[in-house]
Amino acid sequence: MTKTRSIIRGVGAYLPEKILTNAELAKMVDTSDEWIQQRVGIKERHIAAEGQFTSDLAVAAAQQALDAAGMTPHDIDLIIVATTTPDYTFPAAATLVQMKLGMHHGMAFDLQAVCSGFVYAVATADSYLQNGLASRALVIGAETFSRLLDWTDRGTCVLFGDGAGAVIMERVEIADGAPDRGVLASALRSDGHHWDKLYVDGGPSSTKGVGHVRMQGPEVFRHAVGKITDVVYDTLDKAGYTVDDLDWFVPHQANRRIIDGAGAKLGLPPEKVVITVDRHANTSAASVPLALSVAVADGRIKEGDLVMLEAMGGGFTWGASLIRW
Numbered sequence: 001m002t003k004t005r006s007i008i009r010g011v012g013a014y015l016p017e018k019i020l021t022n023a024e025l026a027k028m029v030d031t032s033d034e035w036i037q038q039r040v041g042i043k044e045r046h047i048a049a050e051g052q053f054t055s056d057l058a059v060a061a062a063q064q065a066l067d068a069a070g071m072t073p074h075d076i077d078l079i080i081v082a083t084t085t086p087d088y089t090f091p092a093a094a095t096l097v098q099m100k101l102g103m104h105h106g107m108a109f110d111l112q113a114v115c116s117g118f119v120y121a122v123a124t125a126d127s128y129l130q131n132g133l134a135s136r137a138l139v140i141g142a143e144t145f146s147r148l149l150d151w152t153d154r155g156t157c158v159l160f161g162d163g164a165g166a167v168i169m170e171r172v173e174i175a176d177g178a179p180d181r182g183v184l185a186s187a188l189r190s191d192g193h194h195w196d197k198l199y200v201d202g203g204p205s206s207t208k209g210v211g212h213v214r215m216q217g218p219e220v221f222r223h224a225v226g227k228i229t230d231v232v233y234d235t236l237d238k239a240g241y242t243v244d245d246l247d248w249f250v251p252h253q254a255n256r257r258i259i260d261g262a263g264a265k266l267g268l269p270p271e272k273v274v275i276t277v278d279r280h281a282n283t284s285a286a287s288v289p290l291a292l293s294v295a296v297a298d299g300r301i302k303e304g305d306l307v308m309l310e311a312m313g314g315g316f317t318w319g320a321s322l323i324r325w
C-alpha cells in the first residue's frame with residue numbers, strides 16, 4: 001500500500017524594492033515608530049511601485065519557487081493565487097500569472113480568504129493533488145495591500161505591506177515503510193458573523209468601487225489568539241502529533257503581540273517561531289509563504305522538519321496546515 005502526499009518541492013518570494021519605514025509613516029499620519037513597534041512589532045514594510053500589479057509580484061515569487069524546485073512552467077498543471085488584491089475584478093490574477101509564465105495548459109484560479117488565503121490554498125491544492133485533478137501545483141500568496149489602505153487612518157495604514165510568496169507542491173506516492181513527507185493534515189474554519197470586524201468598505205456589487213480597509217482592531221485581537229490555537233490543536237490531532245513534536249511554527253505575520261500570544265498559549269519555545277512581521281508588516285495572503293521562504297533560505301527549515309503553518313483573517317477565516325518538510 002502506498003500513501004498519496006503533496007510534497008513541497010520549492011519555495012520563492014518577492015518583495016517590492018520600495019521600503020516604507022515607521023519614521024516615514026510618522027510624517028504622513030499622527031503616529032510614531034515607538035507606538036508601532038510596541039503595539040505590533042513592525043519596523044518597515046515594502047510597497048509596490050506605481051504600475052506594479054499583484055500578478056507581477058506573484059510571477060516573481062513563482063519564478064523563484066520554480067527555480068528552487070528545478071521545474072519549468074511546463075511541469076505545472078494547477079495555479080492558485082491567494083489574494084484580496086487582484087489586478088482586476090476579473091479575470092483571476094492566477095490566469096494572468098499563467099499567461100505571464102507562458103502557459104496555455106492546466107487550470108488557474110484565485111482564492112479569496114484574506115490573510116488566511118495561503119493556508120486555504122495549500123489545503124485546496126493538497127485536495128486537488130490527492131484527488132488526481134492535478135499533479136503539480138504552483139500555490140502563491142500575493143498582495144498589493146497598500147492599494148486598499150486609507151492613508152489618513154493611522155489605525156490601519158501602519159499595519160500592512162505588499163509582497164508575494166510561492167510554493168510548488170507535487171503529488172507523490174510514498175511506499176509503505178518509507179519516511180512520511182508532505183502535507184500531513186489541514187484544518188480550515190470561517191465564521192461570517194464577524195465580517196464587519198475587518199473588511200473593505202467597497203466592492204463591485206456594493207459600491208462599484210474598491211474601498212478601504214476598515215478594522216475594529218481590539219475585536220480582531222480578542223478573537224485571534226484563541227482561534228489560532230484551536231485550529232493548530234485540531235490539525236495536530238488529525239495527524240497524531242503534539243506541540244512538542246513541532247520543529248517550526250510559521251504563523252501569519254499580522255502582529256507581533258498576536259504571534260507571541262499564540263506561541264505562549266501553545267507552549268512553543270520562541271526560537272521555534274518564525275517572525276518576519278518586523279520587516280514585512282502584514283502582507284495578508286503573502287505573509288505565510290514570505291516567512292516560510294525566509295526560514296527555508298536561511299537554512300532553519302530542513303528536510304524532515306515538522307512545520308506548522310497558521311493564519312487568521314477577515315471573514316473571519318482561519319486555518320492551519322501541518323507539513324513534514
Ligand code: ACO
Nearest residue numbers: 031032035039115154155158217218220221254255312313
Ligand atoms: N499610532 C498612534 N496611536 C494610534 C495608532 C497609531 N498608528 N493607531 C491607533 N492609535 C491610538 C488610537 O487612536 C487610540 O487613541 P485614543 O485612546 O486617544 O482614542 C489608542 O491608540 C488606542 O487605540 P486602540 O485601537 O484601542 O489600540 P489598541 O491598543 O487596541 O491597538 C491595534 C490597536 C494595534 C490595531 C490592536 O488592536 C491590534 O493589534 N489588533 C489586531 C489587529 C490586527 O493585527 N489586524 C491585522 C489584520 S487581522 C489579522 O491578520 C489577524
